Amino acid sequence: MSVPLLQAHELTVRHPNPGGTVLAADRICLSLDPGDALVLLGESGSGKTTVARAVLGLPGRSARVTGRILFDGTDLLGLDERALSRIRGRRIGYVPQDPTASLDPLRRIGPQLTELLRRHGSADGRRAARAAVPGLLESVGVPDPDRVARSFPHELSGGLRQRAAIALAISCGPELLVADEPTTALDALVQAQVLELLARLRRERGIALLLVTHDLGVARRTGGRIAVMQDGRIVETGPAERLLSAPGHPFTAALVAAQPGARR
Numbered sequence: 001m002s003v004p005l006l007q008a009h010e011l012t013v014r015h016p017n018p019g020g021t022v023l024a025a026d027r028i029c030l031s032l033d034p035g036d037a038l039v040l041l042g043e044s045g046s047g048k049t050t051v052a053r054a055v056l057g058l059p060g061r062s063a064r065v066t067g068r069i070l071f072d073g074t075d076l077l078g079l080d081e082r083a084l085s086r087i088r089g090r091r092i093g094y095v096p097q098d099p100t101a102s103l104d105p106l107r108r109i110g111p112q113l114t115e116l117l118r119r120h121g122s123a124d125g126r127r128a129a130r131a132a133v134p135g136l137l138e139s140v141g142v143p144d145p146d147r148v149a150r151s152f153p154h155e156l157s158g159g160l161r162q163r164a165a166i167a168l169a170i171s172c173g174p175e176l177l178v179a180d181e182p183t184t185a186l187d188a189l190v191q192a193q194v195l196e197l198l199a200r201l202r203r204e205r206g207i208a209l210l211l212v213t214h215d216l217g218v219a220r221r222t223g224g225r226i227a228v229m230q231d232g233r234i235v236e237t238g239p240a241e242r243l244l245s246a247p248g249h250p251f252t253a254a255l256v257a258a259q260p261g262a263r264r
């Protein structure tokens with residue numbers, strides 16, 4: 001059996017709010033092996049993003065976090081910001097719902113990738129970094145990498161922008177990608193293509209995937225394991241196929257009944 005890449009033990013996150021505190025993640029335990037996929041599935045407000053942000057070491061300034069998040073054996077909650085930022089972006093990549101959150105609107109795609117490749121030491125010198133950009137864009141399925149490298153984010157379609165954001169996220173050769181609703185803003189065809197890209201990155205590069213979604217269809221197509229969240233808790237975990245075809249928890253059963261087409 002392989003050693004888990006990511007493990008959460010009793011992860012609990014409280015957010016302050018005017019009426020007291022919100023228990024956004026309640027004693028979360030999860031485990032993800034290298035190259036595997038884990039989907040956090042749940043309705044809006046169930047705590048999925050809170051867990052994903054805690055794994056990124058970005059729980060929010062005022063959040064109170066307890067428990068442990070072990071990444072390759074190191075407890076991320078015990079690290080200072082400097083140590084965390086060495087892991088985040090280098091060993092853990094982040095794909096947001098809205099790619100404009102990771103792309104700088106005022107810079108062309110190429111220079112953004114060049115800078116990251118240099119900063120993370122994935123390419124030796126500016127010239128090598130620049131030369132690596134088209135291959136990186138090609139590896140995320142960009143059909144015309146030179147044109148895209150010369151483009152500003154707003155000049156690209158939503159699907160190409162998300163591919164560029166994924167290129168940024170994998171530019172440092174991460175072992176884990178955290179993707180928060182990465183296809184929600186895309187139409188159905190592009191959504192399927194982006195999910196296929198994430199699956200290919202797992203297969204070909206062995207990058208593990210922690211994906212947040214409210215959409216059963218996305219969870220099913222991502223494959224791997226699903227953890228169903230309700231009110232800050234994981235109520236059920238299991239292999240995607242089994243969990244969606246034979247839910248063990250009434251809440252999962254209700255979710256499946258509400259989106260019957262997503263079972264197939």
Ligand SMILES: Nc1ncnc2c1ncn2[C@@H]1O[C@H](COP(=O)(O)OP(=O)(O)OP(=O)(O)O)[C@@H](O)[C@H]1O
Nearest residue numbers: 015016017022024043044045046047048049050060
């Ligand atoms: N920074 C914050 N301050 C106060 N409350 C917060 C904060 N972030 C999240 N919450 C609350 O924590 C709970 C869980 O939110 P979270 O965003 O993790 O859920 P989610 O399942 O990702 O939902 P969504 O899909 O809508 O983002 C919600 O009640 C939310 O209002």
